[in-house]
Amino acid sequence: MESIIEKERPDGIMLSYGGQTALNCGVKIDEAGILKKYGVSVLGTQVPGIMATEDRQRFKDSMVKCNVPVLKSKTVHTFDEAKKVAKDLGYPVIVRVAYTLGGKGGGVASNEIELHEIAGRGLAASLVGQILVEEYVGDWKQIEYEVMQDYSKNNVIVCNMENVLSMRVHTGDNIVVAPSQTIDNHEYHMLRSAALRATKHVGIVGECNIQFALDQASDTYAAIEINPRLSRSSALASKATGYPLAYMSAKIGLGYSLPELVNTITKKTTACFEPALDYIVCKHPRWDFTKFELANRSLGPTMKSVGEVMAIGRKFEEVLQKSIRMLDVGKDGLVLNRQNGESFNDEQIEEHLQTPDDNILYYVVAALHKGISIEKIYQLSAIDPWFLNKINNIVEVERRLKSSTLDHKLLSDAKKFGFSDNQIGRAVKKDGLEVRKIRKDLGITPVVKQIDTLAAEWPAQTNYLYLTYGGTENDIFITKKDSGIIVLGAGPYRIGSSVEFDWGTVNMVWGLQDGGEKNVVVVNCNPETVSTDYDICSRLYFEELTLERILDISEFEQPNGVVTSVGGQTANNLTPKLVANGIILIGTSAENVDRAENRSKFSQVLDTLHIGQPSWQAFTNITDAKNFALEVGYPVLVRPSYVLSGAAMKVVWSQTELKKFVNEATIVSPDHPVVITKFMLDALEVDVDGVCDGENVAIGAIVEHIDSAGVHSGDAMMCIPPWRLSNKIIENITDSTTRIAKEFNIRGPFNLQFLVKNEQAYVIELNIRASRSMPFVSKFVKVNIISLAAQAILGKKISNIPQEMWANTGMHGIKVPQFSFMQLEGADIVLGVEMQSTGEAACFGNSFYDALSKGLTSVGYNLPKTGSALVTIGGVENREKLLHTSALLKSLGFKILATETTAEFFAEKLGDVTVVHKISEPDRKPNISDLLHEKKIDFIINIPSTSTLEKYVGMLYDEYQIRRKSLELGIPVLSTIELAESFVKTLEWLQKMKRQKTIRIIQRHNLNHRR
Structure with missing residues (x-):
């Protein structure tokens, strides 16, 4: 800095x-x-x-x-x-x-x-x-206020919010409603006054969030914390009210006062007017515990969610069920889902209600189904009876749907209570689209409402919209000249889909506008995103990315086309369904998207083109799958179709594992065959990001993974230009990419993934959509790939990117993943084919190690000058591979500590190595556990001997204990051979350069970005 x-x-x-x-x-x-x-x-x-x-x-x-x-x-x-x-x-x-x-x-x-x-x-x-x-006051209510204050100490409450799951659960993991629903006028103003006093006293200038714990029984409250910054809650409050907190806060920081600032929606009132809501908003977190085999799913004071959604409507029941659909976790609402999960007895349900996890609301429903009283559920869960009664209303409508004839009143009630057509269909044994037709024939359709910040007290024509069944007329009307293009966003942040896809959505909107499209409409439901800022586009629908809702919006908007290629896998998965229902897609055809997403069809195309790929076969029964695995030899890779971030994708080492994982893959992708591929050990992985207009192919960059194949592309460190690929391989990859893009008649963005082994390139995956790496590539090559994709989508010829521009920038770029293992109690940090990272950093430098040193520092690695390194490596082969790295470490002045077997191997080759003893042998000294707690280890190289599930049992449990304990104590752990080599060579580079990293102004190297 x-x-x-x-x-x-x-x-x-x-x-x-x-x-x-x-x-x-x-x-x-x-x-x-x-x-x-x-x-x-x-x-x-x-x-x-x-x-x-x-x-x-x-x-x-x-x-005080x-x-x-x-x-x-x-x-x-x-x-x-x-x-x-x-x-x-x-x-x-x-x-x-x-x-x-x-x-x-x-x-x-x-x-x-x-x-x-x-x-x-x-x-x-x-x-x-x-x-x-x-x-600890876990059973008290958790209430939040968003406060805006200027230098003169004028202040206003922008939004107040209530956490449904009480003080037991961190607000980031809590289901939150705005405005608060269960506190009375006295309590509201008591906390409001306290919030204003507190912000004045500490000297907030701009925006802050203050959290209170409230005990209604004793009329007692306490301030828990103030966040003197824009936060998750600020983003939620901003989107919930339409009050642009970040914009107003920045203006205040520059010296403006609240009375001087004008409300950007009404254009008449000032920023001193506190927003009023004539609707209710529900924020629901998204968790991805299934990605972490040992993670503890319980919720508490440490945040574990990776993203969130926000639903807007007129009833709590409506917004709760909408928010569950928005999460994109395979559920259609609180009840009547495709898979209703396990059944529990009363004792198990009561236990789950007392110790909340990500399924807490489903245990509430199970309790209500069992006839457990609302008072008892409240005593166990600390969820206010008001919310429990609302959930009971949903259960009651479910009962009516199952037992009564589907008439106008029942169907209308169900829609007002947030039931989707699919849920209603399950109750009455009909398909969701059949229910849609019945509903429309009865004249039951949602209305479009606008958010104007002041509950219609002042006239305002806004483009910030939501759909609800809790109204009788639309707030806006669309004429033919208003028709345009709808761009589908990516929904909640999750492992595999984060801000990179929002960057794609926003840049697609801007690219379409630059290409002459006047009316660009966005549909998304994530309050943390730029794409849900109402001033980005012509109209913003803060809505679910489900087939039902996109059809509703399309019928209202009558668009000229829908773009599904920048919203990640969520939008991509809707492609065939939208086309089947008569929606015009612009960009690559749905047929070609299906040819790429369906693993079996894609593999057949590669065979036709004579382009190499690992041995594969599609299966619908386990016997054939076992026979194929025996034929090609373990390990094999189980791959479902139409999934993001490697969901249910696994490397399998035995027949027992094969049966388990084939079943899981079938659950995740039930409508498509499972493909089993020969897993190639010790191969390099390569990503190619590009754009095609049907004829011309523009390759943004060939990006090499630093980690070997077997680590998911979202978890791997990546570099541009490649550092180990030969010219022959680069030519081969370029040729294959061009032929594949043309064969699939791609019109828009695409991402292609290769394995490289023994100077042969094998294609493993084609994604006909924006990818996680496109923002990184665009910033590196100074060309906005999504802007080019917008040209292709509009039917224009794309401008050429100079061939191999990525190799001639004079820079090196590194993308490094960010993990959240610390927050996920019990999770192991060992990486595999299913993605686990929750973020990333991209850094540029004059050399590979210059960029890498910045990247590692950015995601929290400490790069020590000297000290001690613990080296624990499973298997002789792995020890041989790390011999040179360990020797380099010694030459840099680091002391090497190792467990007995590893120490014996290195002592013979390197000389002096200090023996330390396992955590499972606490009586033997020096012990790793003691050294970790005493901060006598600066970093750890820990390479497990295998990628099988057995790494969690027997002697390998020790390895896990080392990794987990080190993580909790903030000590870097290097768990792949490639990361260990890169880390140690970076330390060498820093010593040579006397720890001087380069500083360059990015704009000079990053032209052609609109904003």
Whole structure:
């Protein structure tokens, strides 16, 4: 940061817009005197204000001074101090960590053993080595207020929100409604006044979020925390109300006052008018626990969700069921799903209600089906009876649907309570499309409503829309001249689909507008995205990405076409269904998308083109699958069709595993055959991103994975230009890419994946859509690939990208994955063919190691100058492969520690190696567990001997314990041979360069980006 400030010499800096990372960075550069040194002013909330909210003790002191109650607690810096506080408060206690995001490192401790574990990881996660031990009030309500305040201390409440799952669950993992539904007028204003007092006292300038715990029985409340920045809750509040919090906050930071700022929707009222809602909003988190075999699914004070959706409607029942569909997890609502899960007895249900996990609402439904009373469910779950009664209404409509004739009233009631056509169809033994026809014949259709921030108190014609059955007339009307193109977004962030697809959606909108399309409409449901900003497009529908809803919107809009190629797998999966229902798609035809997505059809096309691919076969029964696996030899790869991020994709090493995983793949992709492929060990993986207009093919870049094949492309480190591919292979890949793009008559973006082994390239996958790597490639080659794709989609010829431009930029680019294993208790960090990363960083440099050093630092790796490295490697072959890396490590001055077998191997080859003993042998010293806790290990190279499930049992459980413990203590773990080699060579490069990394201005190298 200092290098950039020195180069740019800014007058001001804003710290509130980059989340916790930006806040922590801002505090550090201020404490280091960098801002003072270069005369840089902080715009918005000042650093003392940030510290008064982020430092747990200062926050507590500040609240006491402004007469806002806080819970009994004390900040500590060691476990012994924590133990004493917990004893005084009485168990259970909650541990909160200073300067962290999403409750990282925290937890609820019911006894001293649990406290020891939580305090250890919390102190390691804290920027300042501080945790707060606090009394636990899990059954209290969790209420939030979004506050906007200017330099003159004028302030307003923009939105208030209520968490359905009480204080037991972190707000990021909670189902949240706005406005709050179960607090009375006295409670609302009591908390509102406290929120305004607190923000004035700490000196917020701009926007903040304040969280309260409320005990209605005693009329008692306490402030839990203030986030002095834009947060998940801010994004939700902004989208829920239509009040552009980030925009207004930035203006305030520049010195504007609230009365000077005009409401951008009404264009008449000022920013001082508090929004009013004539609708209800529900935020529902999305979890991806199935990606992590050992992860604990329970919900608590540490956030585990990877994304969220927001539903808008007129009833809680409606928005709850809408939000469940939006999650895209195979459920049509709270009841009447394709798979209704396991059945539980009363005792099991009651146990699940007391310890919430991601299925908590389905246990509530199970309890209601069993006749357990709402009062009993409330006592067990701490979910307010108001919400439980609303869920009971859904169960009651389900009962009516199953037992009564489907007449106008029942169908209308079901739609008002959020039931989809598919749910109704299951109840009455009809197809969802049959129900749709019956519904339309009865005149039951949704109406289009607009969000205007002030509940229609002031006239406003907005383009921010939602559909509901809770109304009688449309708020807007579409004429023929208003018709345009609908672009489908990507829905919730999840593992495999994150901000990269939102970048694709937004750039497609801009590309279509630049290509002359006046009316571009977006459909999406993720409050965290830019594509759901109402000023991006002509009209925004904050709606589900389901066939039913897209058909509803299309019938209202009468579009000239729909784009499904930038919304990731969610939008892509709708392609054949939309075409079957008469919707015009623009871009690549649905037939060609199906030829690429259907693993069997795609493989047959490659055979026709004489393009290499691993041995494969499609199966519908397990006997044939077993015979094929024996013929080609294990390991094999089980691959379902039409999936994202490797869902249910597995490397299988035995017949027992094969049966289990073929069954799983069939569940994930029930309408398509499962393909089994020979898994190629020790192969390189390559991605190609490009655009085709049907005739011309523009290759953005050939991107090489640093990790070997077997690590999912979303989890692999990637580099441009490739560093191990020969010219012959690059020519082969270029030729195959061009022929495949033309064969599939692609009109828009595409991504092609290859394996390379023994100077042969094999195609493994074609995605006829935008990919995760396209933003990275576009920024690297200075050409916006999605802008080119928009030209192709509009039927225009694409402009050429100079051949192999990616090889001639004078830069090296590295994309590094970001993982959230720390938040997922129990999850193992070993990577495989199913994606597990939750984010990424892309960095550029003058050399491969320059870029890699920045990339590793960006995702949290500490790059030590000297110290000790623990090396534990399974299998002689792996030890041989890492011999050179270990020798280099020694030559750099690092001390090598190893368990007995590994130490014996290296001592013979390298000389002095220190023997350490396994965690499972605590009496033998020196012990790895002690060394980790004493911070005497700087990083770990831990290579498991196999990719089978057996890695979790027997002696290999030790390996898992090392990885998990290191993660919780913030010690880097390198779990692939390629990562270990790259990491150590980066340390060597840093020593040679005296740790100087290059700083370059990206715009000079990144032209042709519209915004």
